Amino acid sequence: MTYDQALKYIHSIPKFSRVLGNDLLRVLLGKLDDPHKKLKFIHVGGTNGKGSTATMISEIMQSAGYKTGLFTSPYLVRFNERIRINGEPIGDSGLAEIVTYIKQISEKFDAEVSEFAFITAAAMVYFLRENCDIVVLEVGLGGRLDATNVIESSEVTALTAVGLDHCQYLGGSIDSISREKLGIVKRGSPLVLYPKQDDIVFKNAKETCAKLNSELIIPDFPTEYDQNSRSFDYKGKKYSLAMNGEFQALNAATAIEAAAKLSNIGYKINTNDIKNGLARAKIDGRLERIGNVLIDGAHNPQAVGALLCELEKQSEPIHFITAIMDDKDHAEITRLIAEFCKKHNSEVTAARLDMPRCLGSDKLAAEFARREIAAAAAESPATALGALEDFNGLICACGSLYLAGEMKKLLT
Numbered sequence: 001m002t003y004d005q006a007l008k009y010i011h012s013i014p015k016f017s018r019v020l021g022n023d024l025l026r027v028l029l030g031k032l033d034d035p036h037k038k039l040k041f042i043h044v045g046g047t048n049g050k051g052s053t054a055t056m057i058s059e060i061m062q063s064a065g066y067k068t069g070l071f072t073s074p075y076l077v078r079f080n081e082r083i084r085i086n087g088e089p090i091g092d093s094g095l096a097e098i099v100t101y102i103k104q105i106s107e108k109f110d111a112e113v114s115e116f117a118f119i120t121a122a123a124m125v126y127f128l129r130e131n132c133d134i135v136v137l138e139v140g141l142g143g144r145l146d147a148t149n150v151i152e153s154s155e156v157t158a159l160t161a162v163g164l165d166h167c168q169y170l171g172g173s174i175d176s177i178s179r180e181k182l183g184i185v186k187r188g189s190p191l192v193l194y195p196k197q198d199d200i201v202f203k204n205a206k207e208t209c210a211k212l213n214s215e216l217i218i219p220d221f222p223t224e225y226d227q228n229s230r231s232f233d234y235k236g237k238k239y240s241l242a243m244n245g246e247f248q249a250l251n252a253a254t255a256i257e258a259a260a261k262l263s264n265i266g267y268k269i270n271t272n273d274i275k276n277g278l279a280r281a282k283i284d285g286r287l288e289r290i291g292n293v294l295i296d297g298a299h300n301p302q303a304v305g306a307l308l309c310e311l312e313k314q315s316e317p318i319h320f321i322t323a324i325m326d327d328k329d330h331a332e333i334t335r336l337i338a339e340f341c342k343k344h345n346s347e348v349t350a351a352r353l354d355m356p357r358c359l360g361s362d363k364l365a366a367e368f369a370r371r372e373i374a375a376a377a378a379e380s381p382a383t384a385l386g387a388l389e390d391f392n393g394l395i396c397a398c399g400s401l402y403l404a405g406e407m408k409k410l411l412t
Contacts, residue, residue, distance in 0.1 A: 003092040006099035007079055013115040022150045028111035028121055029150065032102065035128035036151050039329055043151065043183050043256065045139035045196065046160030048303045049251045051411030052243060052283050053160050053194075056136040056255035062086050064269040069127035069135035071120070071148070076285050076297075076405035077412075083123045085130055095149075116140050117147040129296075134267075144183025156261050157185050157214075158192045158254055162201045163302030174198045182208045190215040192257045196250055217261060227313060237271060240279050244287035246334050247306045248277035254276050285404035290411045293385075294394055295402035299325070301332040307398055308340050317393030318346045321384045322364070322405040325357045330367060333393050333399060338371035348375040351384040379407045 001009065001037075002038070004130050013290040029036055042061075044054040051072050061068040068086055075081040080089035092238060102121055106112050113121070120140075134155070139146045161322050162178045178201045185191050193205050195218050209216040222232040230241040232249040234256060241248050256274055263269040287298040287310060298307045311318060337369055350364035361377040368375035378384035381403060388395055397407045 035124040042155040047163040049160035059281040064273040066133040069132040120147040143181040222249040297404040323397035
């Protein structure tokens with residue numbers, strides 16, 4: 001297969017397996033010589049911030065001299081972004097060869113898995129072939145039944161902010177969602193839990209860790225955050241971040257405690273490694289400013305709320321370009337944005353992405369109209385952006401990671 005053929009094949013695989021759980025994936029990995037049993041992992045789950053936290057931990061491990069694999073999802077511009085070693089995405093030819101190999105094995109042994117499980121297997125094969133010292137593994141959806149949870153142990157587990165998302169799969173309450181996400185905690189593996197959670201998340205985490213004889217680590221809250229330098233204090237030390245947003249200091253505290261625990265169990269990580277890693281860790285589409293456009297992948301109420309808190313600090317006029325998937329809580333997302341618009345006299349353009357899951361721009365504009373915000377409707381992000389060519393202020397694109405990716409392509 002060529003690279004393009006490999007991508008076409010991956011995206012042709014059904015997104016969900018007809019058989020729940022990871023039994024078929026275990027069969028497939030067994031025929032691939034069980035790469036997941038020969039690697040060491042740091043497992044990162046949560047609703048919001050897990051990509052940023054996984055990237056921070058990955059950069060810290062690289063700074064400490066470890067060859068570090070990083071598996072994340074989704075991608076913004078190119079598929080290869082999902083599978084990296086020391087920050088470098090997998091090459092086109094390498095991806096094509098691995099996909100061809102796994103396709104042949106899965107068909108031969110009747111172990112055809114879901115799209116995400118197939119990609120997870122491809123990442124495992126690649127990381128083992130390249131002799132990674134450690135792999136930072138970001139959960140795709142949920143935790144307990146996620147393909148990444150096929151691993152049998154992790155050096156440390158991190159759980160970021162837990163909120164309402166993917167409710168159709170994980171349940172409609174923070175209680176049920178947190179229980180699903182805590183399903184990645186392994187017996188005896190320490191859990192670092194993001195320090196700002198609903199009380200029920202702390203309760204469920206304590207119960208899970210007690211049952212599995214796993215240490216529960218809850219970071220302190222960072223202090224003295226400076227918006228200009230993106231610096232903060234944590235336990236008497238000053239750190240600086242490459243990523244924008246005060247909430248990133250909480251993700252960083254989670255990464256710092258994960259690194260400290262790794263140091264305690266024998267990994268050679270010092271304070272400078274942590275500082276250098278956090279200062280380098282950057283992830284596209286998270287409060288990323290290109291010219292007068294701010295791109296943010298916030299796609300659920302909790303993340304949109306955090307974004308709007310950051311926008312409160314802006315003095316220039318703001319115009320939102322937003323696109324939202326139909327299976328997200330678009331009613332609550334539009335309510336939050338509409339309240340901000342009323343307070344700051346901001347305007348909105350509703351855009352549509354060329355994908356079946358995306359809410360139509362007319363329907364999204366009508367959601368805003370119900371909240372007394374007259375939103376323009378655009379048939380594409382390019383059309384929306386073009387109509388704002390003379391806008392003298394900040395354009396904020398948010399509502400979907402897919403929108404963030406489209407805007408990134410348009411602007412770069």
